[in-house]
Amino acid sequence: LMVWLRRCTHYLFIIVVAVNGTLLTINAGDYIFYTDWAWTSFVVFSISQTLMLVVGACYYLTFTGVPGTATYYALIITVYTWVAKGAWFALGYPYDFIVTPIWLPSAMLLDLAYWATKRTKHSLILFGGVLVGMSLPLFNMVNLITVADPLETAFKYPRPTLPPYMTPIEPQVGKFYNSPVALGAGAGAVLSIPMAALGCKLTTWTYRWMAA
Numbered sequence: 001l002m003v004w005l006r007r008c009t010h011y012l013f014i015i016v017v018a019v020n021g022t023l024l025t026i027n028a029g030d031y032i033f034y035t036d037w038a039w040t041s042f043v044v045f046s047i048s049q050t051l052m053l054v055v056g057a058c059y060y061l062t063f064t065g066v067p068g069t070a071t072y073y074a075l076i077i078t079v080y081t082w083v084a085k086g087a088w089f090a091l092g093y094p095y096d097f098i099v100t101p102i103w104l105p106s107a108m109l110l111d112l113a114y115w116a117t118k119r120t121k122h123s124l125i126l127f128g129g130v131l132v133g134m135s136l137p138l139f140n141m142v143n144l145i146t147v148a149d150p151l152e153t154a155f156k157y158p159r160p161t162l163p164p165y166m167t168p169i170e171p172q173v174g175k176f177y178n179s180p181v182a183l184g185a186g187a188g189a190v191l192s193i194p195m196a197a198l199g200c201k202l203t204t205w206t207y208r209w210m211a212a
Contacts, residue, residue, distance in 0.1 A: 042144070046137040046184030047191060049101045053077070054132050054192045057110055058124060058199025067115035074107035096147040102139035106132045121200050129196035133188030137181045 056077075057070035081100045089095055109131040110124070117123035 042137075042141075042180045043184045043187070045101075046140055046180075047188050049103070049140070050106075050133050050136045050184075050188035050192050051195045053103050053106060053136065054110070054129055055195045055199040055202075057107055057132075058128070058196045059202040061110065061114055061124070062121060062200045062203040065119060067111045067119070070107045070110040070114070071104060074103035078103055099140075099143060099147055101136070102143045103136070105139050106136045109135055125193060125196040125200060129193040130189045132196075133190070133192035134185045137184035137188060141181045 053074060057073045060073045061067070061070045078100065085095075085100055110128040113128035113131055114120075114124045117127065
């Protein structure tokens with residue numbers, strides 16, 4: 001009975017991580033309304049999504065030891081987010097209010113790194129983390145091109161409830177505006193390595209807890 005309960009708890013934990021990834025998307029994903037801050041928000045959005053994907057996928061991947069489970073994990077989050085997107089749309093918000101991230105290709109690269117290195121955990125952390133961090137902003141920029149113009153949408157659906165620090169101001173040309181994809185990819189590639197290591201460490205902790 002205890003073994004069954006612990007396994008159920010493990011799968012529940014995976015679901016919790018996936019749901020939190022979805023909530024993080026809802027909170028960071030409406031950057032399309034931040035008008036002049038759109039690209040800055042895109043960088044924050046890319047980094048947050050990279051870290052959420054890599055920690056959950058590495059945990060799931062190393063726990064099962066089966067290449068392909070990272071892609072399965074990304075599929076779970078994608079489905080959750082599309083459901084949330086549909087819910088917002090049903091409430092009267094525009095279709096582009098939440099931009100569903102493109103997680104799947106990056107998760108496939110993570111699986112590929114794990115499979116190609118014969119399930120070596122350290123290679124997964126280093127190579128897989130860098131691949132996810134560098135690829136996810138690129139895929140999401142392609143995704144962003146397909147949605148409505150942020151400035152036009154913002155004027156059509158004003159948001160007076162924005163906190164003061166997110167109130168649109170006159171555009172300021174700075175480092176965030178030069179290349180949001182490059183900035184998000186560079187920061188994501190660096191930060192995703194320790195997060196991948198954390199995901200692998202969660203597997204160790206889970207095994208120890210199950211054996212207790």
